Amino acid sequence: MFWNALRRKIPVFEWGRTYNKHQFSNDMIAAIIVTIMLIPQSLAYALLAGLSPEMGLYASILPIVLYAIFGTSRALAVGPVAVVSLMTAAAIGNVAEAGSMGYAVAALTLAMLSGAILLLMGVFKLGFLANFLSHPVIAGFITASGVLIAASQLKHILGVNAHGHTLFEMLWSLAVHVPETNLITLAIGGAATAFLFWVRKGLKPLLRRLGVKPRLADVITKAGPVAAVVATTLTVWAFGLAQKGVAIVGEVPQSLPPLTVPSFSPDLLLTLAVPALLISIIGFVESVSVAQTLAAKKRQRIDPDQELIGLGAANLGAAFTGGYPVTGGFARSVVNFDAGAETPAAGAYTAIGLAIAAVALTPLIFFLPKATLAATIIVAVLSLVDFSILTRTWGYSKKDFSAVAATILLTLGFGVELGVSAGVAISILLFLYKTSRPHVAEVGLVPGTEHFRNINRHSVLTSPELVTIRIDESLYFANARFLEDYIYERVVGEDRLKHVVLMCSAVNEVDMSALESLEAINHRLQDMGIQLHLSEVKGPVMDRLKRSHFLEELTGKVFLSQFNAQETLAPVSNGQDAIRSLAV
Template sequence: MRLARKYLPVFDWGRDYSRDTLSNDLIAALIVTIMLIPQSLAYALLAGLPPEAGIYASIVPIILYAIFGTSRALAVGPVAVVSLMTAAAVGQVAEQGTMGYATAALTLAFLSGGMLLLLGVFRLGFLANFLSHPVIAGFITASGILIATSQLKHILGVQGGGHTLVEMVERLITQLGQTNVITLVVGVTATAFLFWVRKGLKPALLKAGLTPRLADIATKAGPVAAVVVTTLVTWAFGLTERGVAVVGSVPQALPPLTMPDFSTEMLGALFVPALLISIIGFVESISVAQTLAAKKRQRINPDQELIGLGAANLGAAFTGGYPVTGGFARSVVNFDAGAETPAAGAYTAVGLAIAAVALTPLVYFLPKATLAATIIVAVLSLVDFKILKTSWTYSRADFAAVLATILLTLGLGVETGVTAGVVISIGLFLYRTSKPHIAEVGLVPGTQHFRNVLRHMVETSPTLLTIRIDESLYFANARYLEDYVLDRVVKNPELRDVVLMCSAVNEIDLSALESLEALNTRLMGLNVRLHMSEVKGPVTDRLGRTHFLEALSGELFLAQYDAYQALSAKPREAQQSGAQA
């Protein structure tokens, strides 16, 4: 039973399921279902798929996540960024509107689900940590701009096209003369209304006397009102005959049983895009899940989340969907609406299934411009240029990474942007750790504490050099430390002892060990002893399995104060410098 609860969290939260919990989950499910009907149709449009694919991708995946996922508020389904990445990836292997395009989307979901599942089973969720938050923020901001720009063709009623910002803008400009004025009026009106719903509807309803709960529900249902009104107007005035593009016929059925393409050619062509979608989807999902869980002091298991998302994507692959992940907007709505368990997601799936069977004929006259307006309003909240100002103020390296990710995504496309984001994140890590912060420290008078000689009034010894290493030692930075120590020793002939203060060193890899051995040998040739202090237990154990400690010319001190007492000559006067280090 313990194993079942570990891999099937439903056995954990399901034990305490009560009537009150059921009531709260049902209310949340109703609100989220109302929100998801137009949103699912819109995101399918963004992915280049038939509108029903968005609904299909929101039914079985939600149920599977409810069984395998650990977040009690995360709402899984199509999201804007993943939909855009799907369109970019699938568009390279099949033509939009063909059966091959839909099959490629299924295959993409299958590959993504399989990758996520394997990462979860082998507990490799930590790999997502290599994508830094500033880079993610930059990528999502650029993606939001691309998504909004890609939907302008539906607002204008033109063909549009392109995968980069330059291509999209260029084609829109050349096709401006073909703008359908009626479509433009519908699209602009719907966009303006949806922006007002987000900012002004709830205060207006509260002022009119509605309770906060009813006002909140009405605000969440705002997009549905836009869908209903524009659909009725299009039908009543025959706008389809005047060039207004509509959703058209949508199958009135539950998600079908579908089969991905398992050919080596297709799997090979979609492998890298699936990997990138898996990474971005997991990072977005786990960020939302952990944020919402923290508000209720709940725990999220990242590795189990990988399994839950993997199962959801596999479900999408075999039921007519495309890649899914945990969406920010729908999850926040689910949380605010009072969802207490993942069962709320399952009830949402039931609501969407009913909609798929009973309501799809009603969206025949739904203008694509309205769906485009829904997407534009949703994704512009993702655009956050404040990250540029924040990163510029805090770290020039982070600013460069954010700016590069934004420019590459806008200029070269989504896949290039996210690939660059991964490379830049890893590059930043290697750059920062390859030159670790090294501080020469001295004794704070009257204490046993040691601080940076450039920041504090400290005592030092003319024959003793103590260096505090503020980073683990590994292949990328070991040579830097070696060169630093030798340079200091050569410049100061008085030195007789060097102490490496290792209180911040969590690991020393084999390359670093070899560098320390070389440093020890070279210092002995200069008649200088090498010592180490405050080495952590696991690091000492590993060093003890080698000959390094036996060959060490100096000693291994438990505390830096012991080393100072044993090795220092007459202390110099306490000193301080205003320099920063």
């Protein structure tokens, strides 16, 4: 029993005991491909977060290993991602100046807080909280963030010193500084961007036409950013372009991740608490969505609560080894999956590859132009931008459209923190609004069957002595009064009415406020000479009702089925006078 519990809490003991040579081979190939992809990407995302490039590498080493031990997804690749990097920059930019020691310490502290929050959520099994973020709102936030990220990197492409946290601020600052554009930097950045777009869309088909095998074509395509890094670095070095104003990465420490200590200052912890919570939720939602998608393709499953523990451990690892907040990335996880990763060990092998790069390759990127890293970010994040979510939600649900549009506009206009906060608030308010006005239908018997359907949608049999109301939502404090008002409005003026039946087939919960409303309805109808009945009440709901006095005071009965209620209280015939026609 202890062994089973240990395997649930530390999944490496589950998959590790059956690890074999075939899995090792596939994991190694996947690790090589992902490592090639991650080297320039890690450097670029650290730049996006306003941190030194090596912190991107550090955040991609121990966190990957810790996730491999504690995570449940066999393909998820953990590390810095674009949206979290942008949120990190927005959060710590308010407490320290970019490039300062305090800025780096704030990043470590943010990772520690995020890790602690995720870990606590996992221990207390609070993964369900992420469900309060609707998918359309998340899609809107990521789209807006992609636009902000791309806009924030244009200053590196132009070689100017622009700034800003909102889209308007960025564009205005860029417009002001456009005359200062470094043409050589623009040429490098523009060429790198064009090349990377071509690599993403056109290189693999070209290689396949030339007869290159699919796996090799995949590796070469994923190495496209590395080729851009090598070519532009050599160009800057060979022609001395750093002396001509081209911004370069400069000296990067040649070492393994150092042991670092975040700040425990109460003021800093309090300032970063809310951003850490938002980063944790957004990171978890993105990570678990990718993990579930990839797991389903191989008929595997993940444990969301254990994923919280895995991601929490990864972030704590980043905090104490010179990194910043991390999560599971969509692009690298898909690459990891497509490359044939069998187990989380592929991530551990990737970490080894990145550790070798941190020790042996960092001197080689001294002349790497920041414009190339900016191009890498722009090409990566533009794939996240999907404004079609606006047209899809407009056609399907105007309420969802308003939530998505508000999230996009607030993120672009006021920054990522307000945008994601608004997204969370809008998701919750939208849920409360929808459930506070539940779908309630008056139903009748479909002729020749025992089924009941909406009188406004079907030709059904009804009786003037009986009204059956189907409630398509659980009853709780937000919608209890709505049900009261609906019933009172329906029964007023109906002199022949003797019975009201609440059909509860869709009711999964009745809270205390709703119970009090049911008691009020029962007494009000009794005063009007009308009996209240229930039908098709679910077992857990009935168990709770039995703990109260409601069933003892109920003027009517509780029926097992609505058909049984109809036959007992007011049998109907197929006579024309009892048929309610379909409303036009």
